[in-house]
Amino acid sequence: QVQLVESGGGLVQAGGSLRLSCAASGRTFSNNAMGWFRQAPGKEREFVAGISWTGSSTYYQDSVKGRFTISRDIAKNTVYLQMNSLKPEDTAVYYCAASKLRYSSNYGGDYEYWGQGTQVTVSS
Numbered sequence: 001q002v003q004l005v006e007s008g009g010g011l012v013q014a015g016g017s018l019r020l021s022c023a024a025s026g027r028t029f030s031n032n033a034m035g036w037f038r039q040a041p042g043k044e045r046e047f048v049a050g051i052s053w054t055g056s057s058t059y060y061q062d063s064v065k066g067r068f069t070i071s072r073d074i075a076k077n078t079v080y081l082q083m084n085s086l087k088p089e090d091t092a093v094y095y096c097a098a099s100k101l102r103y104s105s106n107y108g109g110d111y112e113y114w115g116q117g118t119q120v121t122v123s124s
Contacts, residue, residue, distance in 0.1 A: 005025070012123070030053065031099055035104050040089075092120060093117040
């Protein structure tokens with residue numbers, strides 16, 4: 001059974017940092033891009049960041065560029081999202097996803113496996 005399990009969410013003050021982790025089990029995703037999405041209350045799910053199958057290429061939503069960094073440890077089958085300079089508008093449930101493709105995209109339909117999500121709350 002394939003599982004993606006996120007961790008590292010929590011409550012942080014504006015300007016603070018959090019590091020999210022996504023551990024995959026059940027199969028290896030070394031040939032797949034990985035991504036992070038988020039969904040705030042009352043809003044649609046949106047793409048946050050993606051990383052290619054080798055980790056050599058990354059892709060970010062404009063609002064998080066320069067603040068968030070996606071990385072992966074292929075040996076550990078784990079993806080990370082380092083979030084710095086957090087803002088209240090970053091508050092959302094963050095989801096890890098495994099793509100069908102080798103290079104990431106911002107389209108949710110390109111992702112076939114999803115985690116259950118982890119809550120990130122940024123207070124002002």
